[in-house]
Amino acid sequence: MKSIDRYMVRLIAVPLFSTLVIAAMLLVLDRMLRLFDFVATQGGPVSVVWRMLANLLPEYLGLGIPIGLLLGVLLAFRRLGTTSELDVLRGVGMSYGRLLRVPYMYAVTLAAVNLAIVGYVQPIARYYYEGLRFELRTGALGASIKVGEFTHFGDRMTLRIERSRDKGRELSGIFVHYDNPTGMSYSVTAAQGQFLATDDPNTIIFRLTDGTLVQSSPKFTVPRVLTFSAHDLPIPLPRSERFRVRGGRNLEFTLPELARLGHTAASEEQRASSRSEFHFRIVEVATMFLLPMLAVALGVPPKRSTSSLGVFFAVVLLVTYHKVNEYAASFGELGRVDPLVALWVPFVLFAGLVIWMFHTVAYVPGGQPIGALERVFAKAGSVIARWLPGRAREAAA
Template identity: 30%
Template sequence: MGGLNRYIFKKAAISIGGLIIFACCVLLMERLLRIFDVVTNSTNPASDASEMIFSLLPYYLGIAVPLALLLGTIITVDRFSRSSELTAALGAGVSLFHMTKPFLLIAAVLACFTMVIEGYLQPVGRYNYRQVENHIKQTAFTAALREGTFTAVGDRTFFAGTGLPGAGIGPIFIYEKIMDEDTEGGDMNQTGFRVTTAGKGELIIREENGDSSPVLQLEEGRGFQVENNQQLGGELSFLKSSIAGAATVTTFRMRGDDEREMTSVELFQNREGSLFPKVNPNVNNSTLHLRIAKAVLLLLLPFVAVPFGLNYGRNPSSAGVFVGVVFIVGLQKLLEFGQSLGAAGKIPPWLGIWGIMAVVVVFAGFLFWKSAYKMGQPPLTSFAQWIAHVQKQIKEKIGPNRTRKLDDQHA
């Protein structure tokens, strides 16, 4: 790598790296509010919040990396253009493709990084996040009761008032599902429910054999049971009653019920739906194609970003960053739309992803070829001139008087 390429590589790496960090911080801000809301009732909020944030980082890195690569390349090339460094390099016989090599090297590194993020870290992190969230909701039973919110613990849903001064908590409402095993498939199905209400209650810890078991003691309550959603199984009024094990933690489900929790290797092995039967093969395969396409896309972005960052002349365009954001966001949405069509079985899973990628390849190739070998006006400058020409023609057609009235109205 020559001195010029090392110089470009250094400037680009700083811009892209800084944008990745900035984008992750911005994206995490919205989720932090939800995390803080979840860990409010946790017995160890700092540790749980840190673990949830760490689990979410791969997801937001997957969003930030392509955005940072595109914008960082545009900003770096734009700075070279404005400082006349790009003009000097071209005048010295250095081709635009040669100056694009540092950006391609960074894109290749980030593509490998994205394969690891999308293929392993992100699905495992998503599962860990859901596991921690489920654990917090179960172990935070005592605090949730005192906060006066609905809290699901296993098959039970609890609600309690904000508390009675000097008299425990209350009023209390408990909804409990009645589950029965299906004789055919062996799955647990809900056959009814049980409702318990009480005027007040108190949560105590019972020590047995060295283990702490929570017990909810109720006073002045009633309860009834409905079976098969029709028959009233029984009704009970009581002065005092206890519910043991109200906050017993149940094991979270195994990873693999959601295709977004499966690694790329598992998705590849499950192409026919034999490894994870609960995941539809179309959903499985469309997700796998999308992950591969996201890594390939990074190799194409420099051929789009470099032309967007070019500026010649005395009046350089400043629309590169705006057009870049619109381009990458629109492309991400198109890929997600193609994935949804493949997942629904309306088109082959590969077609919804790679059809769009083929269009991107043609667009990037034409844009870079025109910028590197035609040496005309940069794409965005030409586009801006075309817009100005269209506006001029419109003004000429509607007449000078009408144009003057429109200008007066805008003023």
Template identity: 25%
Template sequence: MLIDRYLLQRILLRFASILVCIVAILLLENIGRLLNFLEHVRKPLQVLARFSFYLLPEYLGIGILLALFLSIALTLRSLALRGEWQIFAAAGISPARLSMVPLLIGLFCATAEIGIHFHFRPAGEYELDSLISDIRRGLYGLGGNVREFVRLDNDTIMTADSFDHSTHKLINVFIVRKNTVLAAGQAEASFDDAGNLNLLLENGQSLAPRSEGGFFSMNFARLRINLVREDRNAQRRVTTALDRLSYTELIPRIQSERATGTGARAALSSLASRCAYAALCLFLPFLALLLGALPVRGSSPYGIGVGILSIVGYIRVSSYVETAAADYPLVGFGTLVCICSGMVALGWRAESLNGPGSVETWFAQRLTRPINTITTWICARLSG
């Protein structure tokens, strides 16, 4: 149908632009923190790009929900302001018929959320943990590990007081290798093409035990140590966190919990929590059509604001239910989904009884005065 193609085009254009903006904002929010973390890392831009890539699934999971709601709600408002939505109604096209295209987009987003939360996000989280572990172990340079004990291999542990940016050397280095203790005023670290570490210690002292008792001490001006690094994949942290498990890894955990029948069913709760994101995509189109509708005369931002806060609140409550209702996760998440869908159904019922935009008017009447009071108080505090 021509109207369906028209609505689909308008919604998808807004959906794509809003999703890109949300993901970009979330990435930029963490850039400062990541740059501080990567200050002494070799090839920081390359590592930063990997950080951002591994965080994309998490941000896409949030961005899809907001983009779905905003694209539908803003498209509806745009059509209503130009009178096109009223023309559809006058032509006898019911709101239920017009909601078919938003619902199809919601189904597509629900499928995307399932793929993200059951495969891409766990994989990204695992790779991100591995990358952070590699950085802390010094595989990307040792300058970022000052005042920390770094295990260079199975026999060697090192720490340093500071890092001199002008000379790119570690200051006041302390190394324990098997039974030998090395202390140096400064050290220069470099890596060869195979990832092996070469340490050049300067102005230091070594202390090693004698076989007949006591210790042997030696001062040195320069001492080179070559360390063959182990395979990076072999050193990756073996994680048991449920949010790092994909669907194929989560199902055996659920079966194990069911077989033992002891206490909380954390794995099943994690599964239900991920499905809750997909469930939200199914009634977000109806929420967007409800809160995006405008009254006959007038408009306000309260409906859009309430919708955004509802999405954030749903995500927060879902995280709480995942831990609080771990003994009965299906009951907890089933109750959450039923309450949310019931509230949307009540809103649609109110719209059908009182006319388009009645829910928007209801929120505007009850929120305008409190928001104006808070705004006036904040302005008075800032000016005073």
């Protein structure tokens, strides 16, 4: 029996981890392009993209782990069914319950991992991700000055640079306009310039060479014009706002925090919202214990069939149930339905469907939940196959 368990471990592991890696890579690649565009638009360093993706990875794992578990078990049992190994195992007295021992070992382990991710890691990572977005928008991550465009430092200084060479060390074609609090304004043009650090972290020096300075004030009848070969212009850096504390959204609360807010929040709306998010996460983790039975029910094909309809239907069913949970959670947040009812009633119905399908394939002689669907799709395919040649003949005529 131990050899059978080891065989099942290997059989499930390959599609499970392959699906998990592929799903994570696809989600990361999809978001990476948008993040590169966002960071480039905000003028931030490219390295922040990798930090943002790292903070999104727990969210992707929370979505990918259930699908990986489902497809890992389903494809393993489908292989057993199509190669007649399942018939041999059943013939030597191994029940479906016994064959589910290894899948449930995976389910328990991955459910614990997923609980840690959605309950603790993902909320913290989401907060850090929002913090990086905030810092990019406010320039706290060292947003660069865009060449050929007007850059505003607060509401008093405007800077424009025509050309930049040697990674920003040599600047040319410079224009600066500055209004100080006393009402005096300065307009400066210079052939070249260079930024220099100072002991004050809130101020930098812009060293200009070969330029002209125009100083104007209500006290002056005529603006003063000065030419210079070298001039140091102090630039006060704008003070960036502090990012909000964690918890601006329910997605940033851990499970214990959501449980506490569900009873002690100041408003009824916040209590309902916190309870809805808490039950949504718990239901998503609890669903993983149904996936091995769902995988067996849809993974074992009918006799003399190699159709992959069960794989497609299983993924559609799981994604649809996830969307139903999201819709129910939004209703619970609005307070229209108690979150306990909104989220656990669909779970009970889904569990009943899964248990019925598993009971049919495991204990009903000749029972095959996916068989009826395969017959419907086969009839639809034959109708389409007959219809297409007729349409081709009509088009030719």
